[in-house]
Amino acid sequence: MAYLGIDHPLIAVHDLDKAIETYRDLGFFIAPPGQHPWGTSTALALFRHQIIEIVSIGDETLLDGYDTGGFRFGRHVEGFLNSSEGVALTALFTEDAEEAEEQLAARGIQCTGTIDFGRDVVRADGEPDRTKTTLKVFHNDSLPRLSVFACQQHRRDLLEFPDRMTHPNGAQGFAAATIVAEDKAPVLDWFTRIHNVPATKDAEGFDAVETTNGHWRIMAPDQFEAFYRVTLSQAFLANGPRISALDVRVKNLEVVKDCASVTLSETDEHLIASDMSQLGGMALRFVPS
Template sequence: MSAPRGIDHLVLPVCDLDAARATYSGLGFTCTPEAFHPFGTKNFLVQLQGAFLEVLAVHDRGLYPPQGPEDFSFPRFNDGFLARLGEGFSMLVMDSRDPGADRASFLDAGLKVHAPFSFGRDAVLPDGSSARVGFDLTFVSDPGLPDCGFFTCRQQHTPELFWKPDYQRHANTAHSVRSVVLAG
């Protein structure tokens, strides 16, 4: 496999996004405005330096795209995670510079690799304006960890459209994700 990858973000599905926002804000985190995915989920982010927490909820199951045999369904995976396990840490997302190379590396490692997936959404900036941000995702599955999803994420937009210092300042002084431990 290729060189170690950095952590892009952690996906944390919740049942009630507003209640989660109140909890995270109460813990001293600055939360981004709510954003909507075109495939039926919504989120807010806790941006740190170089990584972020994606706090995610179901918005509209009617927007879930059809799922073919090679597809990975991000909304269905997280909806199922909530139904089986409740709120928690569902997905580890590593950064990417080249989705094609990610795919080849994962195939070489013998992992189940799903069809490439790209999407865009609007992001609300600190000044209230919005910008279009986009992402290229490469999903893999590990049968040994059926309740933890993995994918790489390449941001299509310039970093200035996504990473905002106003969203990275937290009253609790949190500034980074140093490591992630998975326990089964």
Template sequence: MALKNVIGIDHAVIMVKDLDQAAANYKRLGFTVSPRGTHSAHMGSGNYTIMFDPDYMELLGVLTPTEHNAPARAYLDTRGEGIERVAFTAVDSAEGAEEIRARGYPPVGPTDFERPVTMPNGTISAAKFRTFEWPRAETPGGIRIFACQHKTRETVWIPELMQHANGAKRLKQVVIVSPEPAKDAAHLSKMTDRDVRNEADGAVAVPSGGDRADFVFLTRDQLGKRYPGVSLAGLPERGGAGLVIAADVAAAEKALGTTGVHSAGGIVVPPAAGNGTLLAFVKA
């Protein structure tokens, strides 16, 4: 039975080495990027968000090394930039943590934190969250998963930040490469109580819940066949590889210019141009 307090994908976290440079890059790709957020001294990190409806992307960088961000630093050292973790939306993080505990996954948290937010009128407010993680050793396809309860949605989903020159509307898929897609998909399926779905090209999807984006596991070779003509340079053999984004494809083509590659009926940004993340813009 599916988890009651954990619904579909909330946001995908792209770990980057230079936070401000990454934000500038995503602005060049036609995204509206939030003002920079700074997390607590304990967390030692900062972020920029790229807001859609009902989900979003997060660019995350380490500002000061701390014990809390040691896994993120290790990821950057071994993998480089890319999708390091994915969040689900938590209805109630405390109850969600107990749900996964009952299924044999001792949770990390729940943890409350907040970051200051500059609102469109120039005032300073706060975005407040309560999160919990599945055990950090459980990494299906090489990604960590956690759940995020938004206590102040109005300071995160700000209408002015949800309009993008590249026509991006929402996430459709989180793409994960793996030498053993079926094995990694089954791992995630067990962790989240969601059934797998086999796709025609041998990829294996795990729906995240509701109408939210799917996780899709496939080999690098299968990914290359899905997006012919797109260089996969910089992607690992196993790990977060890309995001499929529902968008106005004509707007994406215009905004991306020569960076975008026509492939599979959409416009694709190669990983090398997306901070280690393939970005496929497809018809909304």
């Protein structure tokens, strides 16, 4: 069965180098940046079956490439960057993209299109190799920033190198992705259908949808501001509900404090990086795993 867990939100930023520097200042190991064949540049913080991916516009001449069902990945990212930084869409982990498409179709969610691509890499032993990735795009016209794609990495061994998954801050992945929505109902309907589970409440008492790899947390704007200690602009939800924070699992909060050179708010059990303007329209909450 092709399970769908939260794999990686794509955090779109104007200045990739600056964003990389900020995330490194928080203690993440960010691999050297690369580029997608549809023109977006990309930098990764890698974990086991999860990624924090930061993207920007790398080559404008490629943005119209890889059209699938009218969806153009590069233009989708560009369109949201023209409005604001932040998550443009999210990858869901699967080991069988074709089966994932069949399962979602059975739940009334039609695949927009398929993208197959690869890139040349050098393995740890110095030998050349090539990745292979299949994406099944599920664009949501009414919730465009919450569009998703099932992502099958056929050669995960060419991505999850152990030396690139060790982070100075002890990060091990993320436990939750938090969505801000003025109207929660359509968001809950979208994700309960994707994951084929009922809505529930998380440990903090907020609306949630569990996946096999972390959970979606859905908050009203005022709840988000109080919980993550931020102030949202009036235009923040101009493109509808959006992923606005990640809860990052770490081994020890003291290690995060020791290595981070970014200002953090401290609670009894968590640390919060709340300057969303530096983090690509995101807040990060560090939670002990």
